[in-house]
Amino acid sequence: MKYVGKPTPRVEDDVILRGRATYVDDIEPPGVLYAGFVRSPYPHARVIKVDLTDVVVAKGVVAVFSSEPPFALGGKVRYQGEAVAMVLARDRYLLQDALEKAVVEYEPLPPVLDMYEAMKPGAPLVDESLGTNVVYDKTYEGGDAALRGAVVIEGRLSVRRVIPSAMEPRGVVAVYDGNMLTIWTSTQVPFDVKKEVASALNLPLSSVRVIQPYVGGAFGSKVLVYPEEIYVAAAAYRLTTAVKWTATRSEDFKTTTHGRAMDLEYKVGVSKDGRVETIEGVIYADAGAYYWGEGLVDTAARMLTGPYDVKYARVRAVAVLTNKTPLGAYRGAGRPEATFFIERIMDRVADELGLDPVEVRKKNLIKQLPHTNPFGITYDTGNYIATFEKALEKLGYFKLKKWAEEEWEKNKRMIGVGFSTYVEITTFGHETVIMRVERDGSVTVYTALAPHGQGLATALAQIVAEELEIPMERVRVVWGDTAHVPDGVGTMGSRSITAGGSAAILAVRQMKSKLAEAAAEVLKCQPEYKEGVFHCGGKSVELRDVVKHMYKKRIQPIVEVTYRAEATFPFGVHIAVVEIDPETGFVKPLIYKSYDDVGVVVNPLLAAGQIHGGALQGISQALYEEAIYDNAGNLITQNLALYPLPTAVEAPVFEVHFAEEFHPSKHPTGTKGVGEIAAIAAPPAVVNAVEDAVRKTSRARFCKTPITPEEIYNAIWKIAPPLC
């Protein structure tokens, strides 16, 4: 039975494609009340008075909350859209009518929106209790400072704020029946929700059950427990009723964490032949109104040297509070920023020294794995130079370059070809699997992984079926309900199959020895196992009969295995080909190709899907998306009409390759993670490609995402070519 490595369609699809997958807004418990929030129009204001007199008497209104649970902590709102009161009504339309009747008196305070302004003395404070807006400041340093490059290059790079924009807005349903509080929520972390709700309401953990229904995308933005999840749970608990909240899109854009929003100020020391010896710099993260995005700027700092053998590095990681939506994880969470920074630096080095960017990479790539970077992170396995060279060949990089030249010469088409290379860090924490062999020899696997589109139930079933040598149809994976599955972390950080899948493999191995013991009793000899049958002494017994024997003897064929997964490091090369319309500066992504060493690939069909989606997000970050606030702190890009997500028209043609000569991780699965690599690799590849196209007429250098059509137009026509 060979499943691992085979492109296998998803078991999840059968329900989704019939329109029967249940998302949180599809859940309608009897008598459910609809919750809505009165939200601050100001980004920074003292809440003087919340007057809900007219709301309480409005048609359909059942209850209002404005002081309990505690809204507007410290009597202050810190970003536009922060909740100041909650209203429950019998009907969604009546709820909207009622919300409009709320009268809130605010004392607007001057907002601070720019992180550099926020760092200046005398700037308005987002959180007075800290006495500063610099909420985090830590310096990482390592390596040998004695080696200094002959050439010093300084600069500034910027990855602007974006909105993750899962197609399903956040939502939560909570029901309290007098004993048990059950919560359905659009989350990546059911167990965190359970813990935080229990602690907020002072309930025993055993009285709180959290169910993750189908989740319509998350990309890191649903990895936190949000205030609304607590508010709705609290309301259901206090009133012993059922309450549901579904965010509108604009509510979601203002209150679900944003991503990226980091700048790097850097100084690198380079040898004349293009070896980057030292990197020094400061990474600033615009953390927004609450420091929910802990660790993001640290990851960006600690991965800043990328796959390169930099001898010395010193990076300060700074996070600054501003009156904007809190910053949080977004697909890659620190690694896309680090990768954009270091790849732009490598391209700049090549440009300044007149070297080929390919040669600069070869000169700097780490030669021997494992390798410990200056900040003490040890990259596990790989052969970066060989993989890099193979990738360029396989992806036809030089051919594409030549074709783009010809198209320019013959047809004046402005086509650019760009590449990026990356190493990223995935996987952390423990994951537990409970596995039960049913009375007929079929298998149920319980996991705390919290998939939301990745197809993890399929991938886990493949892994278990392969390890137990039984048909995949006989394996079912249960996830998403804290009443059934073992306590675990959830799905984020490209960790799920490596951590959860490895736990599953170990569980199968334990199960096999448990089954072998029982089979030995039946067969009266020490059996061998093959494809669902135990053999020895010319006799054999099938799995199902072994299990029957166990059940008869009151031995449950159940195992529980916890696996602690250390970090592992995918490496790869991605290529973007874009075409610029010189009349408008608009960019059409034409082709996107990837070549990745992610260790073992469990399901190439699903892995390629992760590349497609991640790449399109990265392309869109590079070319279209930015969360924009006006000077008063209003989120201008507050809905999908104003925030441009890519459509099928913008999508390039994808070509996905996984390295034939791959380097497995040391985990039982041998996997390294695939969920975020393309979101990490795409932005620098795309910016590189745009720069390459623009270079046909002008010597511009781009140093931020997104690059707007206006900037491109100005560069092409030499009106204001950016050079940084």
Add this chain to the structure above:
Amino acid sequence: MKISLKINGVLHEVEVEPRKLLVHLLRDLGYKSVKVGCDTATCGVCTVLLNGRPVKSCNLLAVQTDGAEIMTVEHNEMESLRVSFKKHHASQCGYCTSAMLTIAYYLKKTAKTREEIVEGLSGVLCRCTGYQNIIEAI
């Protein structure tokens, strides 16, 4: 107001408030495959076929559809597209998938070239896939 409409071939007679959106009526009637993803009629995840043509059901009042025939992804005629979507891994989180299938059903009948399919799909946003697998599935 009382209206009558056929949904996936089944006749419904319902009393609706004039301000109720078609998407909410459909969902209240149990056609939960029809999703809501925005408040600006931009995302297209609420797409259904109204008398054979794709419409955003959040952008119509239910009362405007009196006498209409509506088709959603629950309809049996979607089966061959379902098989193709599964084979091509054209769905990830699934939130846009009902709309994608619905529009795919329409494009199967009307679009002649890949460009027309791409153009036709651009009315529905998907944040998970790169669209390529959806295009290939069609």
